[in-house]
Amino acid sequence: MKKRTARRIKPIKGRHYRWKVPLLKNNNMIHCESRLERNFVRLLDFDREVLQVESxxxxxxxxxxxxxxxxxxxxxxxxxxxxxxxxxxxxxxxTQKPENIMKFIIGRMYCDLQGWDYHIVTEEQIFRGYIQENLDKLRAMGNEWTEYNDLVYVLHSLQNTGDSTIEMLQSNCTDLDESTFYKCIYKLIYHQKVYADLFATELSEGTMVSIQIGEEN
Incomplete structure (x- = not known):
């Protein structure tokens, strides 16, 4: 059952936009009031420890x-x-506006009573390095349908090859065409079966990939 939000976010036209962001991990749609919120939700979706998000x-x-x-x-x-x-x-x-400081105090007091944590997140955390550019690519291609056997094939190829660039790994995956390979490797990276440093550089053929710790079997 979907939980109802405390306040419905209505779509409007003009310079203020409303967003609906799909959580790929469970197909729920999360409502956002700004681009900053939208990009934060994408980080939550990429976080393996996050199970549920409510707006x-x-x-x-x-x-x-x-x-x-x-x-x-x-x-x-x-x-x-x-x-x-x-x-x-x-x-x-x-964050230093007096009314917002009052909201932060109220939010923290409420969370203290619930035994929860209260966090304030800004663009400094949301746009670190190249994470958002890379999530654009991963969410676009990594969400496309793939054969399970193709995913296993790419994963096993990486296990046999060891740490390598995406280009080198593709050259070893001779059973797959280029489009299928990239769908598979991006999906494996997005679901963190394969590790790539998404903060340091933009994803490319030269990006180093390796088996994610805990995914050897």
Missing amino acids: QPVGLLYCYKGKERKYYPDFKVITSDGHIRIVEVKPKSM
């Missing part, structure tokens, strides 16, 4: 300048160890 899960009442207001934190994140955190995504330039 705007609670509405918290607070007073500011004599008026009662309601604060809707952006996301509730549940990880495989049962840990729960509430996350507020904000541009760094807006």
Whole structure:
């Protein structure tokens, strides 16, 4: 059963956009109010420890300048160890605004009562290195349908080859055409069966890949 958000995010036209981001790990659609939130959700989807994401899960009442207001934190994140955190995504330039500081205090107090963590995330964490550019490629091609046997074939080829560039690995996967190979290797990287440093450089033929620790068998 899908959980209802505390506040429905309505699609609007103009300079403020609304996004719906698919979580590839479970096919749920996560609603976002900004590009920054959208890209944060893509990081959550890539995080193997994240099991569940909810958008705007609670509405918290607070007073500011004599008026009662309601604060809707952006996301509730549940990880495989049962840990729960509430996350507020904000541009760094807006984190020192007095009203936002009040929201952060209210959010932290609420989480303390629940035994949860409260995190503020900015573009500094979301756009580190080349991670977002690489997730663009991985989500586009790595989500395409592939034969299970082809995935196993690429994985076994990498096990036999050892650490190598994507280009070298492709040359050893002689049973697959180029398109099928790239669908497989990108899917294996996205689901972290194969390791590639997605922060240091953009994915290319020269990217080094290796078996992800714990995936040898």
